[in-house]
Amino acid sequence: MSQQHSAAPAPTPQTAPAPVPVAERPDWWRDAVIYQVYPRSFADADGDGMGDLEGIRSRLPYLRDLGVDAVWLSPFYASPQADAGYDVADYRAVDPMFGTLPDAEALIRDAHRLGLRVIVDLVPNHSSDQYDWFRRAVAEGPGSPLRERYHFRPGKGPDGELPPNDWESIFGGPAWTRVTEPDGTPGEWYLHLFAPEQPDFNWRHPAVGDEFRSILRFWLDKGVDGFRIDVAHGMVKADGLPDLGSHEQLRLLGNDVMPFFDQDGVHDIYRQWRRILDEYSGDRIFVAEAWTPTVERTANYVRPDELHQAFNFQYLGTHWDAAELRSVIDRTLDAMRPVGAPATWVLSNHDVTRHATRFANPPGLGTQIRQAGDRALGLRRARAATLLMLALPGSAYVYQGEELGLPDVVDLPDEVRQDPAYFRGAGQDGFRDGCRVPIPWTRGGGSYGFGGGGSWLPQPAGWGELSVEAQTGVAGSTLELYRSALALRREQPGLGAGDAVEWLPSPEGVLAFRRGEFVCVANTTAGPVEVPDHGRVLLTSGEVTGADGTVTVPGDTTVWWTGARD
Incomplete structure (x- = not known):
């Protein structure tokens, strides 16, 4: 056998089979x-x-x-x-x-x-903090029954100037913020494991x-x-x-x-x-x-x-x-x-x-x-x-x-970032905006097809070449x-639901497993490896070659096979 397999399983792209109606x-x-x-x-x-x-x-x-x-x-x-x-x-x-x-x-x-x-x-x-319960809890002052639906506590220290405990916010800084009471004095503290604008409910x-x-x-x-x-x-x-x-x-x-x-x-x-x-x-x-x-x-x-x-x-x-x-x-x-x-x-x-x-x-x-x-x-x-x-x-x-x-x-x-963690002194890095940039649909246009003009976070130059259209x-x-x-996941009986895989012998740095007639091999190393030919290649993430019953899988490449040959 001498063959080469590309990343696509067929000359023309596959379209997923029509989904089964929701109720069925x-x-x-x-x-x-x-x-x-x-x-x-x-x-x-x-x-x-x-x-x-x-x-x-x-x-x-x-x-x-x-x-x-x-x-x-x-x-x-x-x-x-x-x-x-x-x-x-x-x-x-x-x-x-x-x-x-x-x-x-x-x-x-x-x-x-x-x-x-x-x-x-x-x-x-x-x-x-603009939820009706919380706004009323602050406005009604200490003793408001609505404060019991959150975690309001008096502070520590002679004047209650210290947070009730040492918990830190996931976004950085103390997990507590002190409210100003209706009479204008510093008052109780409330718990917020995230931003101060996100008070935690008391689920008890x-x-x-x-x-x-x-x-x-x-x-x-x-x-x-x-x-x-x-x-x-x-x-x-x-x-x-x-x-x-x-x-x-x-x-x-x-x-x-x-x-x-x-x-x-x-x-x-x-x-x-x-x-x-x-x-x-x-x-x-x-x-x-x-x-x-x-x-x-x-x-x-x-x-x-x-x-x-x-x-x-x-x-x-x-x-x-x-x-x-x-x-x-x-x-x-x-x-x-x-x-x-x-x-x-x-x-x-x-x-x-x-x-x-x-x-x-x-x-x-x-x-x-x-x-x-x-x-x-x-x-x-x-x-x-x-x-x-x-x-x-x-x-x-x-x-x-x-x-x-x-x-x-x-x-x-920095001036366009909106992740609240970015604006606090510690905690999460605050760089989540990077994965939230609007996605590109077309090669051109003011927002690469995202909308009619700009986008709430700026899209990089060249984004259009990664678009759906491109x-x-x-x-x-x-x-x-x-x-x-x-599409193959829907078609192959060995894919989808289940609770086990059968691991196959493989070189160091390679994962190989079987699920029924389906076989997956993933080479996580930088260099090519030779593995047995497991049948008919269904799909690969990169080009593979094969001869005499073995297949050469390049570095950082995964291959799907089925044991059922045409």
């Missing part, structure tokens, strides 16, 4: 590919430079043709936008910058007609639970297919709000159980919510954003009577290294199997540097990176990592623009690679 796929979430839309940056219908619901609605056919199963929308609720909508002032209203409630209803209807499900963000750990107060059960029903009645729960590991705080005592709190996040994160009490809340969701038809789901120390702790969120999925942040943070990847894959599958939940896999989202840029840099720089790195290397690894992710058992998440191979924009001018129909482009991979 039970347990759809076990193998779903879910596409995250960041509404500000996806599509702008009214030309004001800010993405909106009508823009998203107009692009739903693109998502259908891409081959995804569901769309997850980051928050579009009424908000002062102190943290890009994660500070909610009204959970039952659409912010005018994004449209109206009828716009949301029309988007849901159109998505369903196209065979796409819609998942919306829910933000239950905190509200906006029954009114908070009542309110969110009502919010769930409001959106379920509108037809949404599920909720992504923001800070799902928060909400419940340890009794007494004890001091943490560490001066490295932010470094410990995600590595240790904290008195304000991953407390066991959150699971009682989710059992109540699950009973509500199960009242509705259509196999609707909850997805947890739960940053936990281990995948074993993450598995607690997806027990049969709680949530359906939880993001696998341990996988997202893993380097492009075969041994590390195999360890996380094994631990994930082992942790999810006993609770009967699907594994989930994710490489990028709105809070981390895009993986095409993360993989362009040396390991050890974290998930928020300020340098472009080696663009060609990053894209090559990102394409290979995508094929590896989509071959694993369970569900996968795709962040808007990664199907275009977009890099992070690491050189945004890549559509181009064999081997990153967009066509995604389209082909998602």
Whole structure:
């Protein structure tokens, strides 16, 4: 045998098979590919430079043709936008910058007609400081019953001038802000694990639970297919709000159980919510954003009577290294199997540097990176990592623009940044704006097809060559690679749902596994390796060659095979 395989499996790009209508796929979430839309940056219908619901609605056919199963929308609720909508002032209203409630209803209807499900963000750990409860709590002063729905405390020190405890905000600085009381004097402090404009709810107060059960029903009645729960590991705080005592709190996040994160009490809340969701038809789901120390702790969120999925942040943070990847894959599958939940896999989202840029840099720089790195290397690894992710058992998440191979924009001018963490002295790096730059749809135009004019964050010069228009129909482009991979994922019986892989012998630095007749080989090394020919090549992230029963896989390349030959 002597052959060469290119990145596209056929001379012309594949189009995903038409999705099965929404009502006809039970347990759809076990193998779903879910596409995250960041509404500000996806599509702008009214030309004001800010993405909106009508823009998203107009692009739903693109998502259908891409081959995804569901769309997850980051928050579009009424908000002062102190943290890009994660500070909610009204959970039952659409912010005018994004449209109206009828716009949301029309988007849901159109998505369903196209065979796409819609998942919306829910933000239950905190509200906006403009939420009616909080505004009244401050205005009514100490002793207001509404203050019990948040964490108001007197300060320490002779005059209460010190925060009630030593907790730090995730965005940097103290996790407490002191209010000015109605009489003009400095008064109590309130807890905010994120920005001061985001006061934390007290979930031990029954009114908070009542309110969110009502919010769930409001959106379920509108037809949404599920909720992504923001800070799902928060909400419940340890009794007494004890001091943490560490001066490295932010470094410990995600590595240790904290008195304000991953407390066991959150699971009682989710059992109540699950009973509500199960009242509705259509196999609707909850997805947890739960940053936990281990995948074993993450598995607690997806027990049969709680949530359906939880993001696998341990996988997202893993380097492009075969041994590390195999360890996380094994631990994930082992942790999810006993609770009967699907594994989930994710490489990028709105809070981390895009993986095409993360993989362009040396390991050890974290998930928020300020340098472009080696663009060609990053894209090559990102394409290979995508094929590896989509071959694993369970569900996968795709962040808007990664199907275009977009890099992070690491050189945004300081004056245009809007990440609230950027404006605080410590905490997260504050460079999340780089992954939130509006995506390009066309080669030209004032905003490369994003809208009628500019965009709320500036797009780089040359962005048009990465656009949907520039890549559509181009064999081997990153967009066509995604389209082909998602089409094959629907077609191949060995792909999608499951809870195990059969690891195959492979050279050092190479992952090889079998799922039925399907075989995936990922070379994470810089150089070529020879592997056995496993049958008919379905798809590759880069060019491979073969002869005499072996295939040469270049560095940073993934190959899909099927044992069933033509």
